[in-house]
Amino acid sequence: MAIAYEQKDTILHVENLTVAYGEKVILQNVNIVEKDTVRAGKSQGQVIAVLGRSGRGKSTLFRALTGLEKPTSGRILIPDYSKPAANGQQPAKLVQEGDVGFVNQKYTLFRHKTVYQALWFALRNTTLTKAEKDEKIMHYLQEWGLEKNKDQYPNFLSGGQRQRTAILEQLLSSGYYMVLDEPFSGLDVGNIINVKKSFELISQSHELNTILFSTHDIELAVELADSIYIIGYPQDEKGNTINVGTVLRHFDLKQMGLAWHDGLRAEHLTCVQHIKEIMLKG
Template identity: 40%
Template structure:
């Protein structure tokens, strides 16, 4: 299987007919300043992640540093409540959505924080027991299956300090998969990596996403090329400007690229396509300067 191909076997569940899976509806987020005034970081942020039927969803949110990507992450994962608006998530049955709750959406932060006093295996088992409410036996069986499938079985009794950066990242993602079911946010997963390591991360994301048609990865990044390579949808986070060209506080989604409609999603040779280069240039030279 090439790194862009995604294959999901088995029958589709009823919920495969549901759209959307995650709905960010007119979200605003303000921060209180020392002078008592409120500063808008997000303003009328709206987008939806829909079910692609026989494939998992991999969506990227692109934006420069300081635009509010971390704030988006925290609101989607219910780490912070929005000042207004709603984040809705699907239930495991058709046509039913509810407000997102803490634990629904897993987050893998940049430095891949793990419990240093627990073995690799227990880094997966303990969250499974405490957060997902699995019994110890089931959590251990599931954790061992994940570790075996993603090349970490030999490290199951190792300590986090003994792992390489790539291994830590894999454990951190699997840890969230133990607790958050289908929705995982990756915070700058390509940051500081060389091209070979980026390719490995892309393969890992697709490999884990392929475990279930409802698996949904949201990648927060400023890496245009990597985002285009792995995603089926790209959302650009930016700010509007006033009549003088000055930025207005409060970021929102200013543009969407549907790579499925573009005929680029899931292609193993996507970077060789002229449209890939066009979109990358458009984002870099047209979209980002206006933010």
């Protein structure tokens, strides 16, 4: 049975994005529109998966989303929460470095900062008072099961604790958006569960929280995401492949009644199969 939800303001708008490295065009005409999803009586963030074969431009898209790579043309807009809403809609602004947190595959942490110090540093650009910062950090440490690790340095943390600290650090420093490039690669089953739990915690802690992640595990993407974009090489009218990445397909799992379920049902597996076929062609 499909779960009821509403869609509110646009929270991410990628408009005709083209990204090139020098002369080499990597991504072309990428369009993405994501809206704030609202579920009655529940904080429901957005979880968006980006799938595609190697070299199709997933990491390049993420670099553009975090503001690290400037678009060759097109633009990436997010709401500007520093301005008052007009006609019930926040004005939009171009995404800038710092708006979107970026967690790399290695979950890199500062070697010389304890968990608490790293999170304190993550809040450096906020206007919170010292007491408010402390309260916020302690709240998250408790919620994320890291209270006991508060004064530990990265070398003394387990893999799961490191991952949670790195994710939390980005969450605190960036606000609502977070990009994770292949966060599940090379993790054992236990740590995959840890990262999945962090996704849940982020998603449930604020309605505007928006996670974008890439993975080669299609089943995991269908299990976790409520929206999936497939990046790949399109074909021209003659059926020749164009070697520039773009969005080949978008699956809105909410609309399909496949979002927010525990585990995979037959309909989910059909969707996985469908995605595989599209990816193999592009």
